[in-house]
Amino acid sequence: MTKCIIVDDERPARDLIRLHLSGLQDFELLETFDNALDAFNFLQRSTVDLIFLDIQMPQVSGLELIKSLKICPKIILTTAFREHAAEAFDLDVLDYLIKPVIRERFMKAISKFTYYNNTIPEQTRIPSSFDNAYIFLKTGKEQTRVFLKDILYIEGYKDYIKVHTPNRVFVAFERLSYMEEKLPENKFARIHKSYIVSLDGITQYNAGEIKIAETSLAIGRIFKNNFLKKIQGYKRG
Missing domain, CATH: 3.40.50.2300 (Response regulator)
Structure with missing residues (x-):
């Protein structure tokens, strides 16, 4: 109901x-x-x-x-x-x-x-083991399975998103806010109104930006404090 x-x-x-x-x-x-x-x-x-x-x-x-x-x-x-x-x-x-x-x-x-x-x-399935966890994304007319461990970062564009993995970029009809709710918060962080990133994928960061897969992404002002607290206490694995 x-x-x-x-x-x-x-x-x-x-x-x-x-x-x-x-x-x-x-x-x-x-x-x-x-x-x-x-x-x-x-x-x-x-x-x-x-x-x-x-x-x-x-x-x-x-x-x-x-x-x-x-x-x-x-x-x-x-x-x-x-x-x-x-x-x-x-x-x-x-x-x-x-x-x-x-x-x-x-x-x-x-x-x-x-x-x-x-x-x-x-359509969303997130098993308890992160290595096997995945999510289905609506890509065109099909549902595509994407493993969470493969996600580097996600860009939001109002009614659709781009999910970046090492081998492919998936364009899906979804909102970034929905992804933020569904992704495990101990593995992902919202750093900007337009970006969610994998904590495992971050290679460098400072107070203004992060680097992930040779791409630099800005950290939004309102997200900075929460992100820095999360990344400073993060343990990989």
């Missing part, structure tokens, strides 16, 4: 999303909120899979709510304004719906959620 909440300061907008949800199987509406602060407090104590979230609200905006969450559920934004789309997708939102949300567009967003939430995790 997919657990949902609605966060919108306009009651008609909340009621419309509630109506659209009412016809779906396997979706449970836990709560509705007219402000982001109450939603934030609820999320601190409850597990939620999907949030329907307005952007412009008093005190705390929808985008500010997303930025405040360490672990963020999937987000479908509902808004009357188109100009926030670029910033929203930089925050890895699942979809961006313009009010009033028509049923056809709503169903398309739900289909996208179902694809990400159900299909891709079922």
Whole structure:
């Protein structure tokens, strides 16, 4: 069962999303909120899979709510304004719906959620032994198995990634944030909004960049402290 909440300061907008949800199987509406602060407090104590979230609200905006969450559920934004789309997708939102949300567009967003939430995790297999661990990536029309030990680094480009291995670069329809969740954190590190690297593959590093497979990659400012702590305490093997 997919657990949902609605966060919108306009009651008609909340009621419309509630109506659209009412016809779906396997979706449970836990709560509705007219402000982001109450939603934030609820999320601190409850597990939620999907949030329907307005952007412009008093005190705390929808985008500010997303930025405040360490672990963020999937987000479908509902808004009357188109100009926030670029910033929203930089925050890895699942979809961006313009009010009033028509049923056809709503169903398309739900289909996208179902694809990400159900299909891709079922294709992922990470056994306990790292030497044998692998992940399936959607490369074109096929699913390709990539062993985690072969991954040197991953580049993110919004809706797709490039996975660099010693012998090949895989282009896959996936988001970097998803890979960050699925890869073992004791073996990989996010060093930039666009890069995840294998700790085993790093040959040199300083406070500003790392070197891996003869390639230099910048370390982003907001990732620097966590990366340096991780690499300084890292033991290979």
